[in-house]
Amino acid sequence: MSRSDVHDPMNDRPDDALDVAIDRALREITAVDPPQRMTSTVMARIEGRNPRRERMRRSWPLAATLAAAALVALAVGVSIVSRGRVERATPQTAAPQTARPGAGAPLAPHTTAPMIASATGTADAAERTSASAHVPAVSARAHDRAVAAAASGLEPAIAIGPIAAPAPIAIDDIAPEAAVLAPLGIQEIEIEPIEVDEVVKR
């Protein structure tokens, strides 16, 4: 059947050059032939052979090899990344617990109760004390008392820590306090666990 047989009979306007060009373009757009393999593929499927499945079956050793290689590469990558993390983490935990801004947040070791926190001040404390000052882990209440005692003019300030064991505090939680302690002339806070009897004797 030619195209002219199905040409629009309802169009009473004679075709002009644009109509002809449109029809030709449409014909060229739609006149696409299917791939030659279509008949053989269809017949193979009808006869129970699935060419796709056969191709997959033939290519499975290659696919398995590639998958294994990808798995090995993934395992190596994970190993490298985890080793790198361990290496980065080790110096932090091995070094003294120094308050550093933005540093990780290792937990302070548990301190035994009761505790005494003494705050000592020096002349150049303000210069030496900074955000990176050496501030050991200390209970929050003992720390507050030391600050209060220093502010009230007691020198050296002595504060009796809480009887209950303090909850562990991350260094980062204390680090900002270094900026508070510096103007007060407190260079560092030392914590020494003692027995209650010793306090009484003093």
Added chain:
Amino acid sequence: VTDAELVDRARGGDAAAFGVLVERHRSAVYRAALAILGSAADAEDVAQDALVAAYQKLAGFRGDAAFKTWVLSIAWRHALDRRRSMAMRLRRFVSPDPDAWPEAAEPGAGPDEALVGSEFRGQVRRLVKTLPAKLRDPLLLWASGDYTYDEMAAVLGIPSGTVKWRVMEARRQLREKLLNLGYVAK
């Protein structure tokens, strides 16, 4: 050998006879699928599925319509299902098919003519896509020249007169759009 004879032989177990039918109608089936889907790869898949389905349903073919119309109807339904499928919509949205609407060769055209023709075809192709499906589908079926109005009516499930009107309306809209783009009717 007529289609009816080949169908009878295929029903009797002669797969080769069905192979002749496939070879005879594969272009029409493929172009119908391409008209709906606009993607060469999808059209090939659907055409294959439709032809295999036709073989499996051959026992149910009563012969009321021509074999070509019957197999085209199957392909049309398959293609519509594919077009409606969410996967195809997503794929179109994410990455347009590079094989969509493969270029047909333009015989006997010089380089300049080919360039102008190619540009014009590109415009027509783009504008055809903007037509609503109910106008675009009959227009592309009609343009392929593979089908009569009665065949298109049977495949589309609408009266033949409606098919004619839709084809005419699609051509009219296409012409108007091209005139708006500055193409002139000499």
